[in-house]
Amino acid sequence: MSLPEYTSDEMMTVSAARMLRNGAVCFVGIGLPSTAANLARLTHAPDVVLIYESGPIGAKPSHLPLSIGDSELAETADTVVSTPEVFRYWLQGGRVDVGFLGAAQIDRYANINTTVIGDYGSPTVRLPGAGGAPEISSNAKEVLLIVRQTLQTFVEKLDFVTSVGFLSGGDSRRAAGIRGDGPTAVITDLCILQPRLPDRELVVTTMHPGISRERIARSTSWDLHFAEDCGETTPPTEHELEVLRRLHCESAAAYAAGDGA
Amino acid sequence: MSLPEYTSDEMMTVSAARMLRNGAVCFVGIGLPSTAANLARLTHAPDVVLIYESGPIGAKPSHLPLSIGDSELAETADTVVSTPEVFRYWLQGGRVDVGFLGAAQIDRYANINTTVIGDYGSPTVRLPGAGGAPEISSNAKEVLLIVRQTLQTFVEKLDFVTSVGFLSGGDSRRAAGIRGDGPTAVITDLCILQPRLPDRELVVTTMHPGISRERIARSTSWDLHFAEDCGETTPPTEHELEVLRRLHCESAAAYAAGDGA
């Protein structure tokens, strides 16, 4: 039996999905996090509970929502609450096990930027902004980050700290009085990084098949370290790929649907 | 045509009902206030909006609820919200025109006590307590009070100030930063009292038919004044009495209903 072919994005999504344990309550950002969370739900974690910031709790979409508030999310949810209630009773209330986020920039302590490239007052690129991230990163019991790894995204210093990981590392997060364990893994298209104790700097713990240390180092602006027992990420199984591709396929059909309406 | 016979309680309830203008949004306490508000709704004020603290907004009960949260209120309401929402968005939010309250004791400035008779730490009589009154009296645009008038209820000094009327009179309410106009009328089984400008002491503005000044004075612990143009309350009409008695009759049937269940 030959190994299935897959893209680096598929490896990333599958790796992220595997991080979600069955039954976890997961606060899901749109895009890659939503794809990974739904892949987890459709493979090893059928009882994962997905909360979207627009209000759906326990959403079970058959296709991936393009936006954070698609009707598919409301129709398949156990209940739909108001947006303030999501943030007040469910996120801040301490009911979320895992916050699943993306980012435009990330630093070695897993702090993230989704606000601006350049100076805040006169930005080179104005990014979408904070959304739910500052409070997800500080109120969820743990955080998973999904970011495509490039010199532009893995930076020495963030242009703006939108949401915190481990601040300046070590115990600085806890010392600042921030709840939750913070980011437990960063999943990229090249590898998986996790915070190393005691300084909590991100180090590579597994490299995706076919990806070299050099390639990963060249895609990182800081002097990146590799865990001593750094191994290879288990490649996607046929089942994982099949489910992921079906999800994407059904989603593409849904995204085009508006045209005919 | 002979005038209809009626009780002093009926005169009181009818007088209170007449104070509610059609279309007013009314926050209703249970008991006499609820009876008067529903009488208004079934006579001259069909579009009065009744809000009960348990959650119903726009309730239109066919019989009087025994408790503040009877199913009749929920079934006939435009919507039923949570109790925190009632107090936060609707009362404190400034959406209530008239707060309708009862009291165990009232003083000359229409401050009321529903907490204790005697000392708070070792009360002679422990009354039910505040309920919604402190915030109704300070957040509704105006307040109507219904109290049976006796030496025990109309007192020189309250044993406990549960909710404010005009504090020490004059501009003291406004000076304390309290919103709303405060009590605009106190309706009793003997007369109607209203605050006199500028000191805002309650004075009798109309006496119910057949009730003497002496009777009213004898039922009041302070040296009560009468307005210069103090006249007689218009007696209940046959229609008002008919509707009120039907309400009571249907309510009595509903109260007894549990027995057969």
Add this chain to the structure above:
Amino acid sequence: MAQWMTLSDAITAFVQDGISIALEGFTHLIPFAAGHELIRQGKRDLSLVRMTPDLIYDQMIGAGCASSLMFSWGGNPGVGSLHRFRDAVEHGWPTPLVINERSHSDLSNAWVAGAAHLPFAVLRGYTGSDLPRVNPQIRTIACPFTGEELTATPAVRPDVTIIHAQKADRKGNVLLWGIIGVQKEAVLAAKHAIVTVEEQVDRLDAPPNACVLPHWVIDAVCLVPRGATPSYAHGYYTRDNAFYRRWDDISRDRATFRAWVQEHILNTADFGDYLRVAAESKRQVASR
């Protein structure tokens, strides 16, 4: 994660003497079966929380379960006094009762703060009232923007909350409707939550934006049909207004109350048994 279990097992598992506990439900869906079971199991020294103590806490206070009470209105709605509550406050019978008294607006805001994991609530309340004078927990706070002075009160976060609801599915997802009071907040503010329900269903079929409590915020779900009697369950049975009125006589006198508790709660095996005995009492009252 919700477990289906008997009410008796749930109370034994989650309620220890001395904890803080809230049995909520604003007139509607009052969890009387759970209150009875707390009495039946002889729980003591409980710190009770409830906006309206109602008959449920009158029974528990009279039976000696409570050492303190946080509340905002303590009457028998439309009838008069709660005699056991009054006797405890006025004469310390059967044991002294420390009270922590607030207004409805305050306590419902405090429930919201508890559910939102905030240490305090802010409201426009109490101005001119004597309540802050007798309750040092009612304080003021200045708005950092306008300088305006507002009321600050502590959040409520009890050890256990118990509510009654109409339905739960097999997983333990709970649906309630009608007058929903502070039940969602009370469940989310508590460390542990027990829900008694009228029925178990295959599918909740909740309308959009209904009040649903997912199974993963609940510890125990217990099937107790008519478990809110003499309160009511919207869509199932009406309020036993006659019993609320009869309670005035039952509870007025200590001995009559004790006899009632003995016969109806301590001598019954569970709430089903209580309902049979209570129905018999009613027939006797009716035939007198």
Add this chain to the structure above:
Amino acid sequence: MAQWMTLSDAITAFVQDGISIALEGFTHLIPFAAGHELIRQGKRDLSLVRMTPDLIYDQMIGAGCASSLMFSWGGNPGVGSLHRFRDAVEHGWPTPLVINERSHSDLSNAWVAGAAHLPFAVLRGYTGSDLPRVNPQIRTIACPFTGEELTATPAVRPDVTIIHAQKADRKGNVLLWGIIGVQKEAVLAAKHAIVTVEEQVDRLDAPPNACVLPHWVIDAVCLVPRGATPSYAHGYYTRDNAFYRRWDDISRDRATFRAWVQEHILNTADFGDYLRVAAESKRQVASR
């Protein structure tokens, strides 16, 4: 008291240049028809408030209606940038845009405070973030009980809020369902409220505990079928995801955007007319 009127009349009556205004709806029920009418009537110098500016504010900002924007996430969901928003922030085109940037949790709490007539909201937010450094409105407050430091932010209370809903009855009582976002809060926090609806009905037939806005908190109700297009109305029509993706091309270039606004908004009489022109544009795109 709600008055039924045309959207054009409602905008003329309640929206003056220079006011603060919120058009809310979280992905669902975004009041696009009202946004178009604001552009059509040439409103200027508006202080915009909205959690997710979305295409509706991208259009209004590009058309020159706004002088400031309070927001918490400014992207084209699932597609990328809002180019008109970026052009205004990055290059001041067509006019400079002052931004007041907050997080979703903050802004949704600020809506709650606005609806509750409180001057500020309290949340556990922003710790370690640079946002409080660039937004002086994000401050701290100490809990009067625990001493704990929390975030305080000002309430939102705009002059006018506009939302889109599914149904209203003849009196103007409004029902919405599905993803309800912050719409109730946004209506209750505003001095005036305009609601556009899919249909007028004789009876709302609202399920228990549904999101209903009574007619007496609304100033104007306007019948605008498909008035949330290209957003969606749950139970009526789906989201025009294709248009959201096409917007990336339309809005990227100033001239293309201007031509689109001229043809689709300024040259159309009302939203019904827009829908006809937009359908024609779609056919042309499809036939290319």
